[in-house]
Amino acid sequence: MSNEQQRQGVVGIVGAGLVGALNAIYFAQRGWKVELYELRPDMRLPVHRESRRGRSINLALSERGLSALRCTGLGLEDIILKASVPMKARMVHIGKQCTQMSQQYSVNGEHINAVDRARLNELLLDAAEKMENVTVHFEHRLTQADIETNKLEFVVADGTTKSYYTDLIIGADGAYSKLRSQMMRRMRMDYDQEYIDTGYCELSMPPATGPDGTPTFALDPNHLHIWPRHTFMLIALPNPDFSFTCTLFMPFKMFDEIKTEDQLMHFFRENFIDSISLIGEESLKHDFFNNPRGSLVTVKASPHHYQDKALIIGDAAHAMVPFYGQGMNCGFQDVEVLHEILDRHNVHPVFVDNKIRGLKEALDDYSETRVKDAHAICDLAMYNHYEMRSAVTSMRYLARRKLEGIIHSWFPRLIIPLYTMVSFTTIPYSQAIDRWHRQTHWLNVAMFSTAVVTASVMTTVGFKYRDQFLPTLRSAVDTVKHLF
Numbered sequence: 001m002s003n004e005q006q007r008q009g010v011v012g013i014v015g016a017g018l019v020g021a022l023n024a025i026y027f028a029q030r031g032w033k034v035e036l037y038e039l040r041p042d043m044r045l046p047v048h049r050e051s052r053r054g055r056s057i058n059l060a061l062s063e064r065g066l067s068a069l070r071c072t073g074l075g076l077e078d079i080i081l082k083a084s085v086p087m088k089a090r091m092v093h094i095g096k097q098c099t100q101m102s103q104q105y106s107v108n109g110e111h112i113n114a115v116d117r118a119r120l121n122e123l124l125l126d127a128a129e130k131m132e133n134v135t136v137h138f139e140h141r142l143t144q145a146d147i148e149t150n151k152l153e154f155v156v157a158d159g160t161t162k163s164y165y166t167d168l169i170i171g172a173d174g175a176y177s178k179l180r181s182q183m184m185r186r187m188r189m190d191y192d193q194e195y196i197d198t199g200y201c202e203l204s205m206p207p208a209t210g211p212d213g214t215p216t217f218a219l220d221p222n223h224l225h226i227w228p229r230h231t232f233m234l235i236a237l238p239n240p241d242f243s244f245t246c247t248l249f250m251p252f253k254m255f256d257e258i259k260t261e262d263q264l265m266h267f268f269r270e271n272f273i274d275s276i277s278l279i280g281e282e283s284l285k286h287d288f289f290n291n292p293r294g295s296l297v298t299v300k301a302s303p304h305h306y307q308d309k310a311l312i313i314g315d316a317a318h319a320m321v322p323f324y325g326q327g328m329n330c331g332f333q334d335v336e337v338l339h340e341i342l343d344r345h346n347v348h349p350v351f352v353d354n355k356i357r358g359l360k361e362a363l364d365d366y367s368e369t370r371v372k373d374a375h376a377i378c379d380l381a382m383y384n385h386y387e388m389r390s391a392v393t394s395m396r397y398l399a400r401r402k403l404e405g406i407i408h409s410w411f412p413r414l415i416i417p418l419y420t421m422v423s424f425t426t427i428p429y430s431q432a433i434d435r436w437h438r439q440t441h442w443l444n445v446a447m448f449s450t451a452v453v454t455a456s457v458m459t460t461v462g463f464k465y466r467d468q469f470l471p472t473l474r475s476a477v478d479t480v481k482h483l484f
């Protein structure tokens with residue numbers, strides 16, 4: 001064997017966020033030499049930890065994400081679950097009085113988990129760095145990539161440029177991926193980007209003080225709280241330190257219209273009255289006027305790879321609006337699916353005749369498998385934007401959910417609610433949605449048939465007993481007339 005044939009494969013992963021860090025662990029476990037490049041400084045340094053103090057940003061972690069953490073075999077799932085808060089239901093704060101209504105996520109008691117984004121990222125970085133074949137390069141901003149020659153160029157902390165060569169390049173550099181834009185210069189990649197006119201602003205709800213003076217949650221912690229107001233909404237997720245992170249989603253135009261503290265307080269009194277004392281007036285004003293307004297974008301790309309040279313993953317391949325709580329979960333599932341496919345194609349990081357055998361076929365297979373699932377969850381997340389802002393309080397939606405839940409508990413295989421399929425299983429997204437469409441068709445047929453049968457029975461019975469029924473109806477009409 002020549003030296004070339006014995007060379008170990010090097011994968012360069014751009015972006016050490018949630019998906020990039022997890023992917024580094026998986027590649028290292030397969031025996032690749034992993035170079036992980038991140039534009040930010042190391043978030044675990046005390047100075048950066050300190051700057052985040054008291055400001056948690058949390059995410060809902062569900063089965064797809066948990067499954068990918070579990071498959072590392074490093075106990076990551078348990079560690080992160082210990083530091084999370086389970087949320088078994090939505091708590092909808094309805095109307096001006098903010099009356100609370102709990103809506104269970106699952107008839108089987110399954111729950112999603114509120115996790116601290118920074119803590120999760122740190123944990124993944126720790127686990128990646130413990131592996132001897134992983135090197136993390138912080139303060140490396142990708143500026144150019146030549147995917148034909150496998151060359152990556154970065155601007156580093158002191159402003160100079162550094163170049164690296166890696167055999168496989170992976171872009172896990174988020175929704176505004178530089179690697180994706182560099183790939184698009186070389187290949188025919190379909191690309192679709194759509195902003196919605198809703199933006200978001202994060203607000204902190206501090207711990208309350210319990211009767212014995214110890215800190216406690218200001219709201220029921222085992223719920224994801226939602227204040228749906230049709231064109232805008234407020235949500236709140238619990239943190240293990242007894243605080244909640246609230247996110248106000250609202251059209252940018254409405255954000256711009258609130259210019260003064262009085263206008264802000266008036267807006268909150270009209271719409272989220274119960275949250276004011278819990279967030280605290282001063283903190284509310286501070287966060288609203290000082291925290292950044294984020295924009296929400298959907299990104300769809302196809303394919304996700306170029307030959308056996310480059311691949312995009314996570315938000316770089318499929319950013320979605322956050323209303324199904326699936327962006328990170330989907331990105332983690334990308335990693336699990338990618339490595340299952342590499343296994344299936346028997347891909348090992350060893351060069352034979354200047355090639356890694358099976359890699360191109362595996363990446364072809366990956367795009368073939370994953371693009372349709374990524375597009376499906378991007379569309380579903382957009383649909384849930386409407387559901388969370390409005391539908392959760394409609395009678396039709398609640399009746400349909402109830403019916404689905406009842407049938408699911410009697411016949412768990414026949415009808416599976418969409419939320420259950422997305423959040424509590426790893427069924428590919430596109431299959432879950434196809435199945436949901438079929439279920440919806442049959443549920444509509446069943447509901448329509450039930451309505452027709454009920455109406456027929458009532459008409460028949462009414463006709464048969466019309467002599468008794470008509471005088472009662474006439475007297476009821478007379479009573480109503482008298483009232484006016």
Ligand code: FAD
Nearest residue numbers: 015017018019039060142173174314315325326327328329
């Ligand atoms: P990112 O987290 O964006 O990480 C990309 C990394 O690449 C970053 O570290 C960045 O610094 C680095 N980088 C970028 N450019 C370069 C460059 N040129 N060179 C080097 N490095 C670079 N998902 C859920 O599953 N559940 C939720 O509840 C949820 N809630 C959300 C709420 C909000 C308001 C938002 C906006 C998103 C939410 N998401 C949620 C989505 C989730 O945050 C993303 O899907 C997830 O962070 C994607 O991870 P990623 O690693 O692909 O990208």
